Amino acid sequence: MDGIHDLGGKQGFGPINVTEPTEPFHEEWEARVWGISCSTGAPGITIDWWRYIREMTIPEDYLTRPYLDSWSESDMVTLVDSNICTVEELATGKSNTPRLEDANNITVDQALEANRMSSRRFDRPSNADPKYIVGNDVVTCQFTSTGHTRLPAYVRGKPGKVYAYHGAHLLPDAGAKGEEIAEHLYTIAFNACDLWPEAHDSNDIIFVDLWESYFDN
Amino acid sequence: MTTFDEKKAVEIHQALHSHLPSEPALRVKALESLLIEKGLTTSETIDAWIEAYSEEIGPKRGALIIARSWVDPEFKKRLMADAAKAIEEFGFEGKATGHLKAVENTDKIHNLVVCTLCSCYPFSILGIAPTWYKTAAYRSRAVRDPRGVLNEFGVMLNDDIKVCVWDSTAELRYLVVPQRPSGTDNLNEKELAELVTRNSMIGTDRDLNSQAKVKS
Numbered sequence: 001m002d003g004i005h006d007l008g009g010k011q012g013f014g015p016i017n018v019t020e021p022t023e024p025f026h027e028e029w030e031a032r033v034w035g036i037s038c039s040t041g042a043p044g045i046t047i048d049w050w051r052y053i054r055e056m057t058i059p060e061d062y063l064t065r066p067y068l069d070s071w072s073e074s075d076m077v078t079l080v081d082s083n084i085c086t087v088e089e090l091a092t093g094k095s096n097t098p099r100l101e102d103a104n105n106i107t108v109d110q111a112l113e114a115n116r117m118s119s120r121r122f123d124r125p126s127n128a129d130p131k132y133i134v135g136n137d138v139v140t141c142q143f144t145s146t147g148h149t150r151l152p153a154y155v156r157g158k159p160g161k162v163y164a165y166h167g168a169h170l171l172p173d174a175g176a177k178g179e180e181i182a183e184h185l186y187t188i189a190f191n192a193c194d195l196w197p198e199a200h201d202s203n204d205i206i207f208v209d210l211w212e213s214y215f216d217n
Numbered sequence: 218m219t220t221f222d223e224k225k226a227v228e229i230h231q232a233l234h235s236h237l238p239s240e241p242a243l244r245v246k247a248l249e250s251l252l253i254e255k256g257l258t259t260s261e262t263i264d265a266w267i268e269a270y271s272e273e274i275g276p277k278r279g280a281l282i283i284a285r286s287w288v289d290p291e292f293k294k295r296l297m298a299d300a301a302k303a304i305e306e307f308g309f310e311g312k313a314t315g316h317l318k319a320v321e322n323t324d325k326i327h328n329l330v331v332c333t334l335c336s337c338y339p340f341s342i343l344g345i346a347p348t349w350y351k352t353a354a355y356r357s358r359a360v361r362d363p364r365g366v367l368n369e370f371g372v373m374l375n376d377d378i379k380v381c382v383w384d385s386t387a388e389l390r391y392l393v394v395p396q397r398p399s400g401t402d403n404l405n406e407k408e409l410a411e412l413v414t415r416n417s418m419i420g421t422d423r424d425l426n427s428q429a430k431v432k433s
Binding site for chain 1: 218219220221222223225226227229230231232233234236237238241242244245246247248249250251252253254255256257258259261262263264265266267268269270271272273274275301308309310311312314315316331333334335336341344345347348349351352353354355356357358360361363364366369370371379380381382383384385386387388389415421
């Protein structure tokens with residue numbers, strides 16, 4: 001979707017706060033959000049559907065609320081969508097239904113092991129041959145899905161070169177609908193001078209990972 | 218089960234916007250109380266995850282990987298060929314590292330990592346992403362004005378150094394391999410790891426020589 005999340009190349013933002021403390025969490029509630037997010041979740045969601053929900057955040061909230069707060073709100077949407085709780089319960093913090101299960105406590109060592117086991121792969125077998133090889137020229141589409149997509153606006157309708165091929169990976173546009181489609185994935189090198197008028201004499205390169213259906217040629 | 222219904226998701230966002238308290242701490246407190254009351258998690262479990270990501274899982278893991286790549290050429294080869302596999306030698310695999318790629322700085326190349334569409338980050342080796350990495354300012358400008366962004370972080374690049382920006386749009390995650398500081402031949406792997414900054418593994422830091430001077 002052409003949402004507020006698609007920030008690459010948008011102007012008017014900055015400067016960056018480079019003096020941020022190095023601690024992982026700056027507020028107690030940020031730490032709680034992380035712990036909650038790691039230990040709970042709506043069953044059956046895909047990473048793409050979750051990202052799409054995040055993209056559908058009310059635009060002014062997306063830009064103004066603290067990041068992990070807005071992130072947590074997306075988790076809440078998945079809980080309500082899956083009938084795990086209601087908006088009213090989230091507002092009051094009190095459950096309207098009897099407890100159906102009991103969660104187990106885990107230790108730090110168990111959390112570390114659960115983290116280690118959570119590494120996931122997104123490549124899948126494909127019967128189709130890849131259409132491109134490293135070094136090929138490509139032109140990206142001007143339009144992709146109206147829903148979730150991972151072709152950023154700033155590289156649409158642009159020329160690029162295949163830098164690397166990664167096999168077939170699950171296509172996010174389909175994953176956001178709960179479908180599994182494996183499609184060839186490439187890293188595309190874009191010259192900064194092909195993307196930005198002010199970069200006409202730049203040699204800098206922007207690498208973007210893109211699926212085969214994101215190309216026109 | 219989840220519905221994959223985008224209209225419904227928009228309506229829930231709007232309802233939450235209207236009915237939840239504005240203060241993040243209050244929203245999160247209510248969320249935690251509710252999930253615990255429903256038996257979906259516990260305070261102790263939340264504490265355990267926080268401690269795991271405060272004490273163990275963080276940039277010191279990435280630093281150990283970088284330091285080994287500086288002292289062990291065979292490990293460096295494995296890291297550059299398949300970083301996702303190479304970090305298993307440390308047991309550091311986990312959240313968002315299933316398709317990890319290492320990209321190496323040289324005298325002529327500087328690498329910078331961003332996620333313009335959300336905030337993808339290799340959690341299991343770098344921990345919680347810094348807030349600046351998730352801001353509109355960084356995400357919008359890293360791909361359009363990378364040298365300006367680097368200047369704000371105190372990194373001044375000569376024109377003959379090419380900037381390579383990596384926008385994490387798929388499930389690939391990028392780890393920048395910074396250059397080993399000069400004059401560190403006498404340091405062991407553990408001492409070298411102490412020189413590696415988090416920002417140098419994202420690409421918003423480059424010259425670790427000043428770190429080396431502080432330590433020596």
